[in-house]
Amino acid sequence: MGFTLHIVHGDQLDSQAIAADLPLLHSLARTGHSPIKVGCKGGGCGVCKVRVVDGSYAAKPMSKAHINDNDKAEGIVLACRIIPTSNLTVVPMSTTTNE
């Protein structure tokens, strides 16, 4: 079973199927053209940062160099470290660090 991902690009909304048992980024990377940047896939490099504006997920540890507690509270996460538990709506973010 899977979920649907909605990605906000400005005022455009793209949708695609994602797996329920894989980190979000891993689902997207499998297609070969992920709309979110693919880096280390391990929560360390920060290039896959997104803001989840709707939906729920389970999160694995993410590097504090890229995601602090405030970020987490605002739904800012690393796509390679969240496993969806519902349909998701996300906004891709810049790839800069927030150290």
Added chain:
Amino acid sequence: MKKGVMRPGHVQIRVLDLDEALDHYRDLLGLIEVARENDRVFLKAWTEVDEYSVVLRQADTAGMDFMGFKVLDEGTLDNLRQALIDYGVAVQDIPAGDLPNCGRRVRFTAPTGHNFELFATKNQTGKWGIADRNPEAWPRDLKGMKATRFDHCLLYGDDIDGVLDLFVEVLGFDLAEQVIDPENNKVGIFLTCSMKEHDVAFIKHEEKDKFHHASFYLNTWEDVLRAADLISMHDAPLDIGPTRHGLTHGQTIYFFDPSGNRTEVFAGGDYFYPDQKVVTWEVEQLGKAIFYHDRQLNERFLSVLT
């Protein structure tokens, strides 16, 4: 000119989850777990004579804490410590035992922001799994890729000229290979303290203290291909390869640990003698310099760091 720095002795890598990291470094890469203490695990590659070379530390960020070089003896350590001070580098003296079964270490921060240390003494347990008299060719019960040694690190940082001067003038490294831009500025430097083409390398990058990869040696290209098979079997994130580097000409594959730190295993590569001219690659040829077959840079190589 050599000043008694022998080889990369250890690297401490931050990981987000120790057990997941062991699955990578021990079971996939094939390092041997030798000790655990609180939030750290100590591992070695089987051909190394010292007790350990890789330290994994559980932390809330990924990246490299420090890289240590082993020097000839305690007298050499004193000389190099003084040379660093005379050069104007602040040193921190870390007492023996801070790393288990390791002598005193002299820590300093390089102009690129990376922490390095020198040490002369570490408990020698010998090559793993074979005797030191009449040794067999290799131990039978190695795991995964059977990495033979911790070989080098590639680090990204801002002050390439500064770190080059320090490593050459104070620590006695030689510049084996370099990448230069059209204005002759150095954007990549490959430094050696041995007959290897590099023991540590730096690439220019706007942020300080970034970790690109720790690299481990395999004996043959066949072993690199086998490593590629294991990466797939293990479902580990592949970065790029198997391929060959133009720089150093090593045969290589890159992949990521479960915290996003990059690992390289490689075979072959050129050798170095101090009378050799610096090998130069032009930045316009950077794609070929890094990935000799594709001749194209993937953006990830330059931007995905911990």
